[in-house]
Amino acid sequence: METIAIPAINLAVVMPEVILSIVAMVLLLVNVFVPGKNKGYLGFLSLIGLAVTAASTVSAWGLPVLGFNGTVVQDNFAIFFKVIFLISAALAILISDRYMVQEECNQGELYPLILFATIGMMLMASGTDLMVIFLGLELLSICLYVLAGFNRASLKSNEAGLKYFLLGAFSTGFLLYGMALTYGATGSTKIQVIYSFVAGNPAVATNPLFVIGMLLIAVGFSFKIAAAPFHMWTPDVYEGAPTPITAFMSAGPKAAGFAAFIRVMIFAFPMLNAHWTQVLWILAVLTMTVGNVIALSQDNIKRMLAYSSIAHAGYALVGFTACNAQGAAGILFYMLSYAFMNIGAFAVIILIGKKGEKNGNVQDFAGLGFKKPLLAVIFSVFLFSLAGIPPTAGFIGKFYLFSAAIKSGYVGLAIIGVLNSAASVYYYLRVMVYMYMKDPTEEFDWAGATPSIAICLLACVGATLVLGIVPGVVLEWAQKAVMF
Amino acid sequence: MLALNNYLIVSAILFAIGTVGVLTRRNAIVIFMCVEMMLNAVNLTFIAFSKYLGNIDGQVFVFFVMTVAAAEAAVGLALMIAFYKNRESIDVEDVNLMKL
Numbered sequence: 001m002e003t004i005a006i007p008a009i010n011l012a013v014v015m016p017e018v019i020l021s022i023v024a025m026v027l028l029l030v031n032v033f034v035p036g037k038n039k040g041y042l043g044f045l046s047l048i049g050l051a052v053t054a055a056s057t058v059s060a061w062g063l064p065v066l067g068f069n070g071t072v073v074q075d076n077f078a079i080f081f082k083v084i085f086l087i088s089a090a091l092a093i094l095i096s097d098r099y100m101v102q103e104e105c106n107q108g109e110l111y112p113l114i115l116f117a118t119i120g121m122m123l124m125a126s127g128t129d130l131m132v133i134f135l136g137l138e139l140l141s142i143c144l145y146v147l148a149g150f151n152r153a154s155l156k157s158n159e160a161g162l163k164y165f166l167l168g169a170f171s172t173g174f175l176l177y178g179m180a181l182t183y184g185a186t187g188s189t190k191i192q193v194i195y196s197f198v199a200g201n202p203a204v205a206t207n208p209l210f211v212i213g214m215l216l217i218a219v220g221f222s223f224k225i226a227a228a229p230f231h232m233w234t235p236d237v238y239e240g241a242p243t244p245i246t247a248f249m250s251a252g253p254k255a256a257g258f259a260a261f262i263r264v265m266i267f268a269f270p271m272l273n274a275h276w277t278q279v280l281w282i283l284a285v286l287t288m289t290v291g292n293v294i295a296l297s298q299d300n301i302k303r304m305l306a307y308s309s310i311a312h313a314g315y316a317l318v319g320f321t322a323c324n325a326q327g328a329a330g331i332l333f334y335m336l337s338y339a340f341m342n343i344g345a346f347a348v349i350i351l352i353g354k355k356g357e358k359n360g361n362v363q364d365f366a367g368l369g370f371k372k373p374l375l376a377v378i379f380s381v382f383l384f385s386l387a388g389i390p391p392t393a394g395f396i397g398k399f400y401l402f403s404a405a406i407k408s409g410y411v412g413l414a415i416i417g418v419l420n421s422a423a424s425v426y427y428y429l430r431v432m433v434y435m436y437m438k439d440p441t442e443e444f445d446w447a448g449a450t451p452s453i454a455i456c457l458l459a460c461v462g463a464t465l466v467l468g469i470v471p472g473v474v475l476e477w478a479q480k481a482v483m484f
Numbered sequence: 485m486l487a488l489n490n491y492l493i494v495s496a497i498l499f500a501i502g503t504v505g506v507l508t509r510r511n512a513i514v515i516f517m518c519v520e521m522m523l524n525a526v527n528l529t530f531i532a533f534s535k536y537l538g539n540i541d542g543q544v545f546v547f548f549v550m551t552v553a554a555a556e557a558a559v560g561l562a563l564m565i566a567f568y569k570n571r572e573s574i575d576v577e578d579v580n581l582m583k584l
Contacts, residue, residue: 131545138552142559149563158567159579165560166515166576170506172556173522176549177499180526180542184492184533189541236582303582 013067013074014126016057016082017119023049024115031108039108040097043452046111047090050118054086057122070190071129077332078126080481081259084336085121085252089114091343092248094456099244099350105151113150114248117143121256128267130179130189133260137175137224140253141168148241148249154356160240167223167233175220181213191268198269205272214272217264218279224257227283227317228290231310235294238306243353246302247346250309251339258316258331265320266328273323280321281413288314288420295427299361301349304427305342308386311424312338318410318417319401327404328482333475334401337393337467341385344460347453348379359442362431367440376435378461385464387428388421393467400475491532498525512564512574516557523553 011018027042027049057079064075093114100106116139123136145168149161183189185207186197197204204210223230238246265276291311298304316334319327352368352375353359369376385392398421402414449457467474498521505518527546534542568574 131541131548134545135548135552138556142552142555145559145563149566152566153570155567155570156581158563158570159581161563162512162567162579165556165563166506166512166519169516169519169556169560170522173499173502173519173526176523176526177529179545180529180533183530183542183545184537187537187539189545239582 008069010065010067012060013065013072015060016053017122019056020049020053020115020119020122023053024112024119027115028109028112031112037106039100039106039110040452042108042111043093043097046093046115049115050086050090050093054083057082057086066128070192071132072123072126073128074126076477076481076483077263078122078259080332080478081125081255081335082122084255084332084339085118085125087336088248088251088255088339088343089118091339091347091456091460092244092252094452095247095343095347095350096244098450098453099242099353102353102355103151103154103242105153105242107150110147110150113143113147117147117248118252121252121259124256125259125263127260128191128263130183130191130264133264134176134179136256137260138172140256141172141224144168144245144249144253147245148237150245151242154240156240156357157242158240160237163233163240164237171220171223171230174216174223178213178216178218178220181209182217183213185210185213191264194268195270199271202271205275211275214269214276215279218261218276218283221257221261221264222283225254225261225313225316226287226310227313228286228310231287231290234310235303235306238309239300239303243302243346243350243357246306247343250305250342250346251335254309254313255335255339258320258335262320262328262331266323277321277323280317280323281410284314284317284321284413285416286314287311287317288417292420292424292427295424298427299363301360301362301365301431302357304362305345308424308427309342311420312342312386314420315398315401315417318405318413321410321413322401322404322408324404324408325479325482326407327401329475329478330397330400330404332478332481333467333471334397336474336478337385337397337464340460340463340467341382341392341394344457344464345379345382345386347456347460348375348382351375351449351453351457362434363441365431365434366438367435369436371440378457379435380432381461381464383428383431385468387425389425391465391468393464393471396468396471396475488532488536491528495525495528495532498522498528510575510577512567512576512579513561515576516560516564520553520557523549 060074066073120136120139127133145165148164151157186194226234291307295307316331319330385394388394388398405414502518502522530542530546
């Protein structure tokens with residue numbers, strides 16, 4: 001048995017993660033040693049930390065750099081995803097303060113936890129070894145379990161945390177077993193080595209260890225991206241978790257799941273894609289259909305958006321099934337636009353929310369269009385984008401994903417996707433019908449927008465429209481990011 | 485010296501027992517113990533392969549799995565305590581505020 005050779009340490013490859021870890025740890029200490037009930041300043045400091053990390057991430061754009069004996073890589077693919085994670089963390093932090101004060105669970109640990117979760121996502125995107133991907137995933141998941149149950153006094157939040165924990169740990173077991181079997185069949189946990197092994201031994205495709213391993217890995221990641229039939233946790237956790245955390249979970253971790261999923265499937269098993277695209281085809285159809293059909297009958301707006309987020313994972317899976325550069329670029333673009341439009345929608349929900357989330361139903365939006373016209377228009381932009389109506393980012397993203405599927409010959413899949421998208425218009429427009437065509441049943445508890453929520457809304461609306469009208473530059477970046 | 489297959493069969497059985505336990509048990513702590521059993525089945529698989537392949541990666545992986553499992557236990561038990569304080573129960577049948 002060999003001994004372990006200490007690899008050359010190249011910290012530059014993980015510089016963004018290092019910076020963010022330091023910021024998060026310092027903030028934990030600041031939270032302990034600075035007295036006072038107002039924790040908003042921690043959010044401000046986190047935003048600065050995220051900005052510095054983003055600058056460090058983007059500056060690495062260009063040729064891929066391997067580090068730590070080839071277990072992490074800083075390539076354009078990882079950088080694009082990291083920018084998505086940093087943006088969703090920043091937007092979630094912007095909408096957190098008001099909600100947490102209102103719900104009286106204004107603990108300072110919220111911000112470091114969001115930052116640690118972000119570090120986990122970043123490791124998932126740049127990990128090229130199953131070990132690193134697993135560690136990133138767990139760092140993310142453990143932080144999210146705590147965040148989902150963050151409002152300790154609320155039974156709903158407790159339930160969300162407990163459910164997410166039990167099911168998340170369960171799915172981790174499957175993912176790990178898949179990794180163990182893949183390791184046994186190929187002799188390595190490094191994606192590069194697995195790739196060369198599979199390329200050199202095509203017979204491995206019929207090795208039961210390998211096939212079961214690959215399927216179990218797919219199950220583990222499907223759970224994380226909330227693909228049907230592994231989506232059962234999503235509605236309960238999204239409904240019960242504090243709203244800013246729901247917004248964060250629906251954008252960042254979903255993108256991180258896709259990043260790791262794509263990294264493992266497209267990078268490690270590219271020559272087997274005839275096999276696993278069949279599995280993805282079924283997953284995509286199930287996910288879109290289940291998400292949209294159940295969303296039709298939801299009254300609670302957070303629950304509706306939870307099912308809608310399942311459906312959106314399905315659209316992204318369509319691009320994944322296509323398994324070409326356009327499909328992968330489409331997923332990148334879609335995840336970016338989804339982060340803006342979905343967190344924006346949740347920001348509006350927070351803004352009109354009452355203590356204890358007492359008005360979380362679609363009916364509670366009645367008359368918003370007359371009482372708060374500007375807010376209603378902003379919300380409409382997000383709903384149009386989620387439904388995929390031009391000129392918004394959601395339309396471009398879906399168009400790109402479905403055309404990638406057609407390019408690869410999956411015409412049927414694209415048609416199912418478009419039909420699903422049409423069905424989804426019903427439940428998004430239903431909210432707008434309430435906003436503009438019904439009289440308000442009760443007064444809105446209007447506390448006014450804090451500057452941070454206003455900035456978040458402005459950024460989200462701006463990005464949703466800009467990505468919808470002039471997507472060229474960002475699409476070009478996404479295409480460069482997937483040139484493996 | 486037992487063959488690789490024996491270890492793999494034992495770990496597959498352990499994993500299956502853990503899975504069935506998660507699906508059938510009602511007490512959250514017992515469910516969590518079943519999850520831990522699944523993770524340890526995975527550890528056994530890793531070590532068996534590591535020995536068989538003469539490759540140390542699998543054993544390193546096991547260390548990480550154990551560390552993560554410990555962190556997960558800390559967080560999970562804390563969540564259960566928070567739930568118990570509000571609900572005075574740790575039965576998953578009582579985790580039912582939100583339904584389809």
